[in-house]
Amino acid sequence: MEPESSTEATDVRIAIIGAGFGGLGMAIRCKQEGIDDFVVLERGEDLGGTWRDNCYPGCACDVPSHLYSFSFALNPNWSHIFARRQEIWEYLRDCSERFGIAPHIRYHHEVQAADWIDAADHWRLQTSSGPLTARVMIAAGGPLSQPSVPTLPGLERFAGESFHSAQWNHDYDLRGKRVAVIGTGASAIQFVPRIQPKVAKLHLFQRTAPWVLNRPEHRITSVEKLLLRNIPGLQRAIRHGIYWGGESAIFGLVHDQRLLKPVESLALRHLRNQVTDPELQRRLTPNFRLGCKRVLGSSDYYPALTQPNAEVVTDPITRVRRQAIVTEDGVVRDVDAIIFGTGFHVTDNPMMQMVRGREGKSLAEVWQGSPQAYLGMTVPGFPNGFLLVGPNTGLGNNSIVFMIEAQVRYVIGALKAMERHGLSSLEVRPEANAAFQQEVQARMPGSVWTDGGCSSWYLDANGRNSTLWPDFTWRYALRTRRFDLNHYRARLDLSTRTPSEALALALA
Numbered sequence: 001m002e003p004e005s006s007t008e009a010t011d012v013r014i015a016i017i018g019a020g021f022g023g024l025g026m027a028i029r030c031k032q033e034g035i036d037d038f039v040v041l042e043r044g045e046d047l048g049g050t051w052r053d054n055c056y057p058g059c060a061c062d063v064p065s066h067l068y069s070f071s072f073a074l075n076p077n078w079s080h081i082f083a084r085r086q087e088i089w090e091y092l093r094d095c096s097e098r099f100g101i102a103p104h105i106r107y108h109h110e111v112q113a114a115d116w117i118d119a120a121d122h123w124r125l126q127t128s129s130g131p132l133t134a135r136v137m138i139a140a141g142g143p144l145s146q147p148s149v150p151t152l153p154g155l156e157r158f159a160g161e162s163f164h165s166a167q168w169n170h171d172y173d174l175r176g177k178r179v180a181v182i183g184t185g186a187s188a189i190q191f192v193p194r195i196q197p198k199v200a201k202l203h204l205f206q207r208t209a210p211w212v213l214n215r216p217e218h219r220i221t222s223v224e225k226l227l228l229r230n231i232p233g234l235q236r237a238i239r240h241g242i243y244w245g246g247e248s249a250i251f252g253l254v255h256d257q258r259l260l261k262p263v264e265s266l267a268l269r270h271l272r273n274q275v276t277d278p279e280l281q282r283r284l285t286p287n288f289r290l291g292c293k294r295v296l297g298s299s300d301y302y303p304a305l306t307q308p309n310a311e312v313v314t315d316p317i318t319r320v321r322r323q324a325i326v327t328e329d330g331v332v333r334d335v336d337a338i339i340f341g342t343g344f345h346v347t348d349n350p351m352m353q354m355v356r357g358r359e360g361k362s363l364a365e366v367w368q369g370s371p372q373a374y375l376g377m378t379v380p381g382f383p384n385g386f387l388l389v390g391p392n393t394g395l396g397n398n399s400i401v402f403m404i405e406a407q408v409r410y411v412i413g414a415l416k417a418m419e420r421h422g423l424s425s426l427e428v429r430p431e432a433n434a435a436f437q438q439e440v441q442a443r444m445p446g447s448v449w450t451d452g453g454c455s456s457w458y459l460d461a462n463g464r465n466s467t468l469w470p471d472f473t474w475r476y477a478l479r480t481r482r483f484d485l486n487h488y489r490a491r492l493d494l495s496t497r498t499p500s501e502a503l504a505l506a507l508a
């Protein structure tokens with residue numbers, strides 16, 4: 001796709017940043033509500049967000065697709081229970097076309113700076129394709145959008161090929177190569193079984209053994225699709241079933257960790273069934289409570305690690321040489337390529353540096369390592385700014401699309417309130433935010449994320465869980481169902497009103 005022409009409006013009402021699940025969901029619901037004056041600023045040359053970027057072999061969603069999809073765009077044609085990345089990407093493109101979003105998207109518009117200009121009640125955005133002002137900014141860049149590569153000593157001198165799982169180099173032929181994979185998270189366990197049969201040697205550098213449950217693949221048959229298409233309510237019923245299954249995990253994750261033990265037993269049995277070598281079993285046995293990190297599902301991860309060309313390395317990496325990786329025990333492993341399955345900058349996402357609020361401070365400066373936002377969406381000092389999948393609204397046990405839809409509903413409520421009352425700006429009250437933070441953090445002690453014996457990207461630099469929603473998601477949906485103006489400081493838009501109109505609006 002070509003960069004947009006310079007004739008585009010540079011002053012818009014709403015700028016949505018990112019054309020992934022969040023940004024598209026927001027755009028579609030705006031459109032459905034008759035709000036048409038918005039743009040979607042997308043840094044790439046196509047939409048899809050994480051499902052565009054992550055194209056590593058085996059990439060699929062580990063949440064069943066009948067739930068991991070918009071409630072207003074159910075898809076009876078998913079080919080698998082856990083759809084592959086390509087199919088999810090196509091689903092998003094289809095949604096964009098179907099709901100008329102395509103003309104609103106401006107590709108090659110990476111937002112590089114966003115400053116709130118108080119005197120003008122708008123955001124001034126600097127993008128890679130030029131400046132823009134917007135009355136409202138909705139940041140939907142996603143928390144898993146900035147790959148994180150560890151700073152290993154000597155890495156800069158490595159002469160082989162190296163890339164991150166979210167920036168897969170498909171031009172590099174892995175066949176017959178000696179490959180190091182660093183990381184054993186949700187991404188690695190999907191691509192490791194795909195690359196292991198191709199490579200000469202696979203060294204999997206594991207820092208922490210993850211919990212892995214058996215997850216057999218199920219291809220949805222044409223008869224099943226026929227039933228899904230033709231039996232009224234069947235798709236919704238399945239969706240509900242999956243949703244409530246995910247919700248039930250909260251009892252163990254937040255309330256009583258003993259409830260997680262039967263699931264741990266299942267995972268350990270899965271390990272024993274697939275790995276018979278006691279030493280390998282020991283290495284692959286997690287040493288923390290299930291759920292403290294994302295619980296993974298795979299039926300082919302362990303078998304790949306039992307193959308003669310695979311090795312699980314648990315000694316920490318001390319340095320990288322031109323063609324080798326050295327571990328603490330002094331062993332030198334010659335490698336042709338390093339693949340980083342090392343996750344993303346979540347609580348230190350660069351977006352936090354570039355968004356500056358009323359007092360000229362960036363989100364990073366205000367947050368000091370611990371992101372926080374009222375309902376995970378609005379931040380005192382950052383008027384007319386909304387975050388989708390912001391602080392404490394991530395999930396480990398259910399579909400993030402559910403949270404996105406709840407947030408989109410809330411933001412639509414805010415946009416309508418602005419319209420209805422003739423407001424030029426809305427800013428969440430610090431006391432509303434403080435009370436919310438207290439409430440959320442009060443739920444953390446005793447939860448598996450803070451007391452489960454692991455360190456994970458759910459915890460920020462200050463050791464605070466600022467990523468996950470620590471409760472049932474239906475409670476979040478109820479909580480955000482209505483936009484409550486009482487929690488906000490509002491400024492009237494006097495520029496378009498006569499004094500008597502302004503008075504009437506103020507009293508409304």
Ligand code: NAP
Nearest residue numbers: 060061062150183184185186187188207208294341342343
């Ligand atoms: P991740 O879960 O953050 O895993 C990163 C892995 O890299 C961990 O095993 C971590 O070890 C390891 N690591 C990080 N820095 C390291 C270092 N300096 N030295 C050695 N090892 C290091 O990343 P991810 O697998 O890309 O997944 C990120 C998130 O994306 C997931 O949690 C999930 O939310 C999402 N995701 C979803 C799907 C899906 O199907 N829906 C698929 C993929 C990813 P430690 O465990 O010791 O920190």
